[in-house]
Amino acid sequence: MSDEQLDLLKKKLVVSVKSRQKLERTYEQQFSTLTDFILRLSNVCKGIDIELDNKLGKLRTFLSKNTDIDKLSPLINELTELLKQHETRITLNLKQAQTALLGAGKKLQKVKGLPDNLRRELRSTLKGVEVPQDSIIHLLPSLEKLVDFYQEVLALKAELESNNTASNDSAGLDTDNLQKEVAAELLNILSNIAFSGNSAEKIDVIRNTLAQPVQAQTLVDSCVEIIRLVIESITEERQSAQNFLFSLNDALSSVHTAVSTSISGSKEISSSKQKINDKLKQELAGMSKEVAKATSLDGLKKEINRSIGDIVSALNQKEELEAEEHQLLIDSLSEMEVRLKDLEVEAEEYKKKLSEQRFKSLQDALTKLPNRASLDERMELEYRRWMRYNHDLCLAVADIDHFKKINDSLGHSVGDRVLQIVAQSLQKTLRETDYIARYGGEEFVLIFPESNLKSIEKRLNTIRQHIESIPFKFKHSDLKVTISMGVTQFKAIDQPQSAFDRADQALYEAKHAGRNKVIVKR
Numbered sequence: 191m192s193d194e195q196l197d198l199l200k201k202k203l204v205v206s207v208k209s210r211q212k213l214e215r216t217y218e219q220q221f222s223t224l225t226d227f228i229l230r231l232s233n234v235c236k237g238i239d240i241e242l243d244n245k246l247g248k249l250r251t252f253l254s255k256n257t258d259i260d261k262l263s264p265l266i267n268e269l270t271e272l273l274k275q276h277e278t279r280i281t282l283n284l285k286q287a288q289t290a291l292l293g294a295g296k297k298l299q300k301v302k303g304l305p306d307n308l309r310r311e312l313r314s315t316l317k318g319v320e321v322p323q324d325s326i327i328h329l330l331p332s333l334e335k336l337v338d339f340y341q342e343v344l345a346l347k348a349e350l351e352s353n354n355t356a357s358n359d360s361a362g363l364d365t366d367n368l369q370k371e372v373a374a375e376l377l378n379i380l381s382n383i384a385f386s387g388n389s390a391e392k393i394d395v396i397r398n399t400l401a402q403p404v405q406a407q408t409l410v411d412s413c414v415e416i417i418r419l420v421i422e423s424i425t426e427e428r429q430s431a432q433n434f435l436f437s438l439n440d441a442l443s444s445v446h447t448a449v450s451t452s453i454s455g456s457k458e459i460s461s462s463k464q465k466i467n468d469k470l471k472q473e474l475a476g477m478s479k480e481v482a483k484a485t486s487l488d489g490l491k492k493e494i495n496r497s498i499g500d501i502v503s504a505l506n507q508k509e510e511l512e513a514e515e516h517q518l519l520i521d522s523l524s525e526m527e528v529r530l531k532d533l534e535v536e537a538e539e540y541k542k543k544l545s546e547q548r549f550k551s552l553q554d555a556l557t558k559l560p561n562r563a564s565l566d567e568r569m570e571l572e573y574r575r576w577m578r579y580n581h582d583l584c585l586a587v588a589d590i591d592h593f594k595k596i597n598d599s600l601g602h603s604v605g606d607r608v609l610q611i612v613a614q615s616l617q618k619t620l621r622e623t624d625y626i627a628r629y630g631g632e633e634f635v636l637i638f639p640e641s642n643l644k645s646i647e648k649r650l651n652t653i654r655q656h657i658e659s660i661p662f663k664f665k666h667s668d669l670k671v672t673i674s675m676g677v678t679q680f681k682a683i684d685q686p687q688s689a690f691d692r693a694d695q696a697l698y699e700a701k702h703a704g705r706n707k708v709i710v711k712r
């Protein structure tokens with residue numbers, strides 16, 4: 191080999207060594223990049239599976255020590271196997287996750303009362319979940335959405351439940367109020383019906399029950415009992431009216447018998463009288479014939495004497511008959527008088543009973559004041575008088591303050607007693623022309639004819655102070671009772687109801703102004 195050839199070979203060798211070195215450096219660089227990548231990748235896979243973790247740990251150690259790739263080969267094979275298993279597991283998990291998500295979504299779809307937009311969104315989200323995915327990551331947005339839906343539905347449900355509870359509560363309140371109103375109305379009705387005897391006692395018991403808070407069942411029982419007592423007392427009333435009618439009938443039939451006896455007696459007597467009259471006529475005709483054909487005075491005298499004797503006896507008979515007839519008439523008249531007198535007594539009793547009943551039906555049983563039915567009558571009367579004469583007419587509504595507290599703290603019977611005392615006191619302070627009625631519960635209505643508002647306001651304040659000063663003492667403790675009042679005067683445009691409403695509004699203001707007050711509303 192020539193020197194030239196040797197030089198060329200040397201140069202080629204150097205180039206080849208350099209390129210080999212360059213290639214080795216590149217390999218080294220690539221190997222190190224790959225090692226770094228595998229190290230990082232194995233770190234990312236950490237925590238998925240313990241066995242995989244251990245093996246990757248081993249791989250990382252080998253790689254960091256630049257271990258010969260041949261030595262790594264078995265480990266890499268094991269890892270590949272593990273990763274394959276893991277892939278299968280991931281696919282299975284993905285399927286399970288998809289099924290679970292779909293199941294949860296479908297459950298949500300079954301919830302009743304979902305808003306339409308939520309239902310629509312839910313449907314489209316579930317369609318997305320149904321599409322096959324190769325990574326669990328793809329399911330995460332759907333999962334997130336589903337969680338949001340759940341939260342929304344839970345919030346809706348909570349809202350619905352609280353609404354339901356509120357409406358149940360308010361239904362409860364409504365029922366309570368309704369029960370109270372029914373009880374109050376029953377009390378009002380009771381104060382408008384007059385019961386007597388046994389029924390009155392039973393009604394008092396019902397009245398006491400109804401004035402306290404009652405259960406629905408008690409209310410129904412009370413209604414039934416009231417209806418029963420009303421029917422009983424109507425039956426009694428009908429019986430009593432029937433008895434009266436029977437007596438009237440008896441009296442009339444005995445009058446009828448007396449009259450017909452008297453008529454038939456009279457008929458007999460008058461036919462007997464007719465016979466006597468005929469006989470008298472015959473006698474007189476016979477006499478005139480005897481006179482005409484008489485030949486001697488003695489014979490005539492005899493004949494006339496005989497005829498006169500007959501006439502006298504006929505007249506006597508007639509007189510007797512007339513006396514008999516007269517007696518018959520007197521007898522039947524006196525019998526009629528007796529029967530009519532009896533009837534008069536009975537009618538008088540019945541009238542008295544009716545007027546007592548009417549009075550009772552217009553009187554409140556507890557306070558003995560006129561009741562609401564009476565108030566309606568009186569109001570109408572005063573209103574008509576006011577229209578006719580145009581005198582001043584004032585109307586006041588009074589109400590005992592915090593009466594419920596009295597009932598609640600001292601008992602219902604003390605409440606009743608307070609009502610009676612206040613009612614009596616109010617009545618005592620009134621003038622003869624004034625009028626008071628128990629309107630219901632612890633409320634009274636007062637009418638003041640021919641009085642102006644100014645003077646009535648003054649009087650009402652005196653009454654109010656008087657009530658305030660009554661020394662109530664119950665169960666060894668002092669009780670202060672006050673009343674609030676609203677008063678108004680009838681105006682040209684007024685009807686009884688509009689004036690009442692104004693006075694009632696004034697009472698409401700008196701209550702709100704702190705009670706124990708008289709408020710005037712013009």
Ligand SMILES: Nc1nc2c(ncn2[C@@H]2O[C@H](COP(=O)(O)OP(=O)(O)OP(=O)(O)O)[C@@H](O)[C@H]2O)c(=O)[nH]1
Pocket residue numbers: 377400401402403556589590591592593594595597601602603604605606609630631632701705
């Ligand atoms: N003892 C008794 N209580 C009655 C009678 N009638 C109604 N009540 C009761 O009177 C009370 C009236 O109470 P509310 O209407 O609340 O009025 P209040 O407690 O007086 O309160 P204010 O009027 O606002 O001052 C209720 O508890 C009724 O049950 C009755 O004849 N006797």
